[in-house]
Amino acid sequence: MRELKILAVVVFFTLVTYWGVEPFAHSQMHKHVEGHGFTYNGEADIKEAEAGVVKAKESGSKEAEAQAKVEAKKSFWADVEKIAQLQGNAANGEAAFATCLGCHNGSGVNMGGVIPPNLDHAGVLYDKNYLIALIKDPAMASNVDHKYEDTMTHPMGSIKTMVTDDQQIADIVAYMQEKMAGEVTSKQAFDEACARCHAMRYAKTTQLGDTPTFKYEKDALAHKIKVIEEQEMVKAYMGKLPPDLSIMIRARSEHFMETFVENPQAQLPGTSMPRVGLSHEGYEKVKAYLEEVGDPSKPAREAIGPWVLLFFVVFTVLAYLWKKSQWKDLH
Numbered sequence: 001m002r003e004l005k006i007l008a009v010v011v012f013f014t015l016v017t018y019w020g021v022e023p024f025a026h027s028q029m030h031k032h033v034e035g036h037g038f039t040y041n042g043e044a045d046i047k048e049a050e051a052g053v054v055k056a057k058e059s060g061s062k063e064a065e066a067q068a069k070v071e072a073k074k075s076f077w078a079d080v081e082k083i084a085q086l087q088g089n090a091a092n093g094e095a096a097f098a099t100c101l102g103c104h105n106g107s108g109v110n111m112g113g114v115i116p117p118n119l120d121h122a123g124v125l126y127d128k129n130y131l132i133a134l135i136k137d138p139a140m141a142s143n144v145d146h147k148y149e150d151t152m153t154h155p156m157g158s159i160k161t162m163v164t165d166d167q168q169i170a171d172i173v174a175y176m177q178e179k180m181a182g183e184v185t186s187k188q189a190f191d192e193a194c195a196r197c198h199a200m201r202y203a204k205t206t207q208l209g210d211t212p213t214f215k216y217e218k219d220a221l222a223h224k225i226k227v228i229e230e231q232e233m234v235k236a237y238m239g240k241l242p243p244d245l246s247i248m249i250r251a252r253s254e255h256f257m258e259t260f261v262e263n264p265q266a267q268l269p270g271t272s273m274p275r276v277g278l279s280h281e282g283y284e285k286v287k288a289y290l291e292e293v294g295d296p297s298k299p300a301r302e303a304i305g306p307w308v309l310l311f312f313v314v315f316t317v318l319a320y321l322w323k324k325s326q327w328k329d330l331h
């Protein structure tokens, strides 16, 4: 009887901890961020701006400024929505896309902080609404407008004066979705979407791309210096060097990763990492690459799982039979 009471007490406190204390502590340490399925309509951005108004009211300063920001976000995303309704013409878009090639030309030259990414698969990697928003105003689209007095000074900001016509934006996006699509490997997805900022030591990739093998030490060192110079420019742009992502997929939960990539500000308010604007498909590819590099034994582990379970089942049955046979004569 006494044992039963002790057991009841232990069970009670275990359950209280499991359902009460742990989730509470977790919710306090990590605020819950809703995912939005890799759709980009500005809802999160507007909510953030509205929270800014509440804060400004509390502190009694810059309320008008905060209110103006809400209006700016609302009208920006309403314009994006309007352009999304237009029928894009891919043939016209091809000609207009020439403006993009001025920077996105594969020359590997740093422009205002990073090397403009290769856009070969931009039509599948990025969400359509996001691409529209990006051409309209890159800093607003990636939710880092707070970093700029004038969003023209974003490294891609001058696009605002080069492409000003709504129909033209719709045409460029239609062209990208038609021609810059096709099969994309997980490595290409990472290279195009993340590698201009993040290195992957385990995959021998830096902000300058895959590290070649050199015959002479001197050449290897010369390359290393170039990498350091590139990283210094990225650091000056971002305020800090973006972390190596080799094992990040094991350090962060799946939910964190997903919602962070959708909108970095939601998880790390004030962070300099821009929203990347991946489509769902694009994110799955990037994630697959992070897993391949950071957790290469995962498929093997998963394959062995059922066998381990089977072993335990067989072992339990045998142990039970053995016990029965041992106790048989004692009763």
Ligand code: HEC
Pocket (backbone or CB within 6 Å): 097, 099, 100, 101, 102, 103, 104, 111, 112, 114, 115, 116, 117, 119, 122, 126, 134, 135, 142, 155, 156, 157, 158, 159, 163, 172, 193, 196, 274, 275, 276, 277
């Ligand atoms: C003035 C140079 C310049 C021009 C012109 C330009 N870009 Fe960019 N683009 C950049 C730079 C620099 C980045 C990287 C910005 C960053 O990472 O913060 C970039 C990033 C991008 C990205 C990835 C953005 C993300 O958030 O993931 C896409 C997609 C893109 N550009 C498309 C275009 C398209 C389409 C055009 C033409 C309509 C264009 N760019 C014109 C410089 C330019």
Ligand code: HEC
Pocket (backbone or CB within 6 Å): 114, 193, 194, 195, 196, 197, 198, 238, 240, 241, 242, 243, 245, 248, 252, 257, 260, 261, 268, 270, 271, 272, 273, 274, 276, 278, 286
């Ligand atoms: C324009 C540069 C840039 C691009 C592109 C970029 N990141 Fe980042 N990323 C950063 C910076 C800067 C930080 C550091 C953020 C901080 O600590 O505030 C960061 C941090 C991170 C972190 C760590 C967050 C944490 O919990 O500390 C992850 C995960 C991440 N990035 C994933 C990605 C993925 C995946 C991609 C591609 C889809 C990507 N990033 C593209 C700049 C970038």
